[in-house]
Amino acid sequence: xxxxxxxxxxxxxxxxxxxxxxxxxxxxxxxxxxxxxxxxxxxxxxxxxxxxxxxxxxxxxxxxxxxxxxxxxxxxxxxxxxxxxxxxxxxxxxxxxxxxxxxxxxxxxxxxxxxxxxxxxxxxxxxxxxxxxxxxxxxxxxxxxxxxxxxxxxxxxxxxxxxxxxxxxxxxxxxxxxxxxxxxxxxxxxxxxxxxxxxxxxxxxxxxxxxxxxxxxxxxxxxxxxxxxxxxxxxxxxxxxxxxxxxxxxxxxxxxxxxxxxxxxxxxxxxxxxxxxxxxxxxxxxxxxxxxxxxxxxxxxxxxxxxxxxxxxxxxxxxxxxxxxxxxxxxxxx
Numbered sequence: 001x002x003x004x005x006x007x008x009x010x011x012x013x014x015x016x017x018x019x020x021x022x023x024x025x026x027x028x029x030x031x032x033x034x035x036x037x038x039x040x041x042x043x044x045x046x047x048x049x050x051x052x053x054x055x056x057x058x059x060x061x062x063x064x065x066x067x068x069x070x071x072x073x074x075x076x077x078x079x080x081x082x083x084x085x086x087x088x089x090x091x092x093x094x095x096x097x098x099x100x101x102x103x104x105x106x107x108x109x110x111x112x113x114x115x116x117x118x119x120x121x122x123x124x125x126x127x128x129x130x131x132x133x134x135x136x137x138x139x140x141x142x143x144x145x146x147x148x149x150x151x152x153x154x155x156x157x158x159x160x161x162x163x164x165x166x167x168x169x170x171x172x173x174x175x176x177x178x179x180x181x182x183x184x185x186x187x188x189x190x191x192x193x194x195x196x197x198x199x200x201x202x203x204x205x206x207x208x209x210x211x212x213x214x215x216x217x218x219x220x221x222x223x224x225x226x227x228x229x230x231x232x233x234x235x236x237x238x239x240x241x242x243x244x245x246x247x248x249x250x251x252x253x254x255x256x257x258x259x260x261x262x263x264x265x266x267x268x269x270x271x272x273x274x275x276x277x278x279x280x281x282x283x284x285x286x287x288x289x290x291x292x293x294x295x296x297x298x299x300x301x302x303x304x305x306x307x308x309x310x311x312x313x314x315x316x317x318x319x320x321x322x323x324x325x326x327x328x329x330x331x332x333x334x
Contacts, residue, residue, distance in 0.1 A: 012068070013041040014112055015095040015177070017087040021049040021077075023103030024058055026218060031062050031069075033106035039113035043095070044069045047087040050077040055103075081186040081193040084170070088185045095177045100170035104218045107171065111214040115174035118208050122149065126179040126205025127198060129168035130214040138213060140168040145211040152202030156249045159199075160242055161258055166207070167198040172215045179205055192237040199245040236289045239266055243293055267298045271305025 016034050020027060027046075034044055046059040048071065056073065063069040078086060084100070091098055097116060101107055115128045122128075132139040142164045143150075150158070150166075158164040175185075179201055186193040187200050198207075242262055246255045273282055290296060 012043045012092075012095060014039070014043075014097045014099050014116060014174075015091045016042050016044040016099045016101060016112075017047065017084075017091075018044070018101050018103050019047045019049060019080075019083040019087045020051065020055055020059075020103035021080075021083070022051045022053045022055060024051070024054040026104040027055055027058050028062075030101055030103050030106050031059075033108075034101060035062075035066065036109050037107070037112045038109050039116060042068065042099075042112060043092065045072060045087065045090050046070070047072045047074065047083060047090070049074050049083045079189055080191070081189050084186050084193075085184045088180050091177055091180060098175040098177050098180050100173070100175075101215075102169075102171045102217075105171040106216050106218070108214045108216070112174075114210050114212065114214060118148075118210050119174055119176060122206070122208050124206045125149070125208040126152070126176045126201055127167075128174040128208040128210060129166060129172050130210045130212055132168060132172040132215045132217050133213050134217040135219040139217070140166055140172055141211065142166055143209060143211075148209045148211065150207045150209070152204065152206045153249060155207040156199055156202050156245065160246055160249055161254065163238070166209065167195055167202075169217070170194050171217065176205070190237070190240070192241065195237075195241060196244070199241065199248070203248060235266055235269055236286060239263065239295070240289070240293060263295070263298075264301055267301035268305030268308065270297065271302045271307070272309050274302065274306045 018027070018030060023030070031044075031046075034042070044066075046063070046069065048056045048059060050073075056071070059069075059071045063071050072087075072090060074083065074086065087100075088098065097119060099107075099112060099115070111130065115130060119125055119128050129140055131141045143166055155166060159167060179185075182201070185197050185201075187196050190196065239262055242259065246258070250258065270286060286297060
C-alpha cells in the first residue's frame with residue numbers, strides 16, 4: 001500500500017474516513033463538509049480504491065492544503081466492504097471515535113459536535129446514529145424523538161421483530177474506536193455489510209440516537225443503494241439478516257413466528273415486481289439469493305401479492321390485469 005498513515009501514528013479525538021472509488025464528481029463537497037465542522041479536533045484519512053477519474057488528484061490537493069488530511073492509495077482494487085475495513089484499520093491508536101463520510105455524501109456543520117457530545121456522555125454506546133436526508137426522505141427516524149438511547153440488544157430486537165429501521169448507514173453514524181478495534185468491522189462481502197456490522201456489535205454495545213438531520217445521502221444512479229434497489233436486494237437482505245442474527249437475539253418461538261411473517265411478506269412483495277414488469281435480472285437475483293439461504297420463492301404467495309395490488313389499484317383494475325398477463329409468461333417460464 002502507498003500509505004501515508006498507520007494505526008500507530010498520533011491521531012485526534014475523531015478520525016474521519018472516506019473510502020472512495022471514482023468519486024470525483026462528489027468528493028469536493030464531501031471534503032468541504034468535513035472542513036466546515038464546528039468541532040475541529042479531527043484527523044481525516046481518504047482511502048482511494050484505485051480510482052480512474054480525478055479522485056486521487058482532488059484528494060491530494062486538499063491534503064496539501066490541510067495537514068489534518070492524509071491520503072492512502074490501495075495497491076489493488078478492493079471490494080466495498082474490504083475497502084471500508086482497510087480504512088478502519090488505519091485509525092490511530094489514540095482516536096476515540098471514527099466518523100465515516102462516504103464520498104458521495106456530506107455532513108452538516110454541527111454533525112461531529114453533536115455526535116461526539118452524545119458519545120462522550122454515554123460511555124456504553126458503541127454506535128451513535130443521526131437522521132439522514134436522502135432526497136425527499138429522512139432516514140433512520142422510525143423511533144419517537146424522545147427516544148435517544150437503546151440497549152444494543154433491544155435495538156436489534158426492534159429491527160428483527162418490527163422492522164424498525166434505526167441502524168443507520170455509515171455516514172449517519174459515529175462509531176466508538178474501541179469497538180472498531182475489536183476486529184474487521186464489516187463482517188462479510190454483502191452490500192448490506194454495514195447493517196450486519198451493527199448486529200455483530202450491538203450484543204456488547206449500546207445504541208445512541210441524535211434525532212436530528214445531521215447527514216445527507218446524495219441520491220444518484222451510481223450509488224450502491226440505487227443498484228440494490230434495481231433488483232430489490234434490500235428485501236431479500238432483510239430475510240438474510242433475519243436468518244443470520246435472529247437466533248442471536250430472539251427465542252425459538254419469536255424466531256419461528258417472525259420468520260413466517262417476513263418470508264410471506266417478502267414473497268407477496270415480489271408480486272408487485274410482477275406488476276411492475278420486472279425482468280429476468282430481477283427474478284434471477286431473487287432466486288439465487290434465496291438459494292444461498294436454502295429457500296425458494298413461494299409463487300403462490302407471489303401471485304397473492306400481485307392480485308392484492310390489483311385490488312388496491314381499484315381505479316384501474318383492467319390495466320393492472322393486463323400488466324399481470326404480460327408479465328406471467330416470462331415469470332412462470334422459470
